[in-house]
């Protein structure tokens with residue numbers, strides 16, 4: 444995929460990748476940031492969610508949306524930030540067709556939240572803190588629509604509240620970037636402040652990517668940053684970082700200089716493409732927004748919001764691991780979406796918290812159930828679990844049927860598939876399809892006798908010392924009983940009878 448680029452591995456070892464991540468997250472509020480217009484612009488007829496304020500008509504004044512401020516404080520608290528007692532909205536001046544005022548109201552010198560961190564899990568099992576430089580509140584822009592040689596402006600999105608979450612340059616591999624974004628999205632969703640829907644533009648990521656030599660690192664210097672814009676999946680973030688790292692190392696390795704530019708990502712070709720140079724790098728001429736007073740946030744207000752924070756994914760993961768003994772790898776997956784965690788906890792409540800039962804649920808969910816989910820849905824959105832036909836109590840009942848040796852493991856997987864399609868209770872399926880396990884030794888003995896008669900040559904070879912044929916006979920027994928034989932009972936009977 445990226446082999447066309449392949450920098451010399453010896454060169455790669457001489458460099459460190461440095462990535463800072465900017466995430467824009469639309470805040471889930473009913474109304475816009477500075478007016479009463481509704482935020483349900485997706486699919487709405489163009490320019491029907493507008494008013495004098497978000498159309499920037501002369502004399503219209505902005506009013507701060509309290510819900511958006513609270514959501515940003517919630518986010519800041521969850522990201523371990525300091526919540527500033529005074530935040531100031533500022534005008535960021537630039538000209539663009541989808542920006543009717545000619546400036547965006549944002550925050551510059553005094554953002555709402557600063558100096559936080561988010562803990563992420565690395566593949567080697569260790570954890571790492573990615574520092575959060577700031578979380579500030581601003582407004583979204585409108586959208587340009589290009590059609591049939593004409594360009595149109597839709598201002599339904601103009602003024603939708605937007606949080607900007609900026610990290611320090613703490614990310615040093617494509618996998619760390621992926622882990623950071625995954626945990627951040629799970630956190631935002633758990634807080635109920637953002638939908639996390641990248642394909643709808645509700646969450647947008649822009650990595651700043653550079654490489655530096657180890658000498659530069661020792662001197663505290665950084666390389667030239669390239670910003671990648673308009674990425675629409677975490678996978679493309681990860682792939683674009685991997686690509687840029689190799690590209691920049693190759694440029695420097697061949698005596699060239701990395702230019703400070705904005706790039707886009709070509710999903711088909713799996714490579715970055717030049718969007719525009721930084722020659723139009725803006726001087727935004729920020730200044731405090733004269734139409735809005737400084738925002739004062741009292742300690743009491745922050746304490747009140749802090750008291751309403753839900754259990755966050757990292758804490759929940761720790762609880763699964765420490766209280767229930769679930770392995771970290773599964774605990775991370777189960778807490779990546781609130782809907783998955785809810786389903787898991789309901790199954791555990793019905794099945795049991797002791798004797799390794801939660802781990803058994805975790806294994807079955809992340810293995811068998813997710814396989815069915817992935818095969819079914821568009822993409823790999825685990826939140827679909829909220830709408831499947833299987834009841835958590837039925838899932839628990841299935842595991843009990845296996846524990847009680849009513850059915851064996853393999854039959855259990857088939858029953859789960861039927862449950863997934865029909866939503867029926869597992870015991871009804873077992874009864875209806877006659878799947879109960881056969882542990883009646885006379886039935887098993889009968890099957891074995893028939894198999895011996897049909898496979899006399901193999902039997903002779905086994906008795907002559909070819910012991911690996913035991914597996915062959917075991918397979919025949921399971922097949923003859925249509926997979927329903929109790930494997931332990933079948934094995935014991937076969938071991939005895941095969942001796943002759």
Ligand SMILES: [Zn+2]
Pocket residue numbers: 475478479480492493494495496497498602
């Ligand atoms: Zn409006």
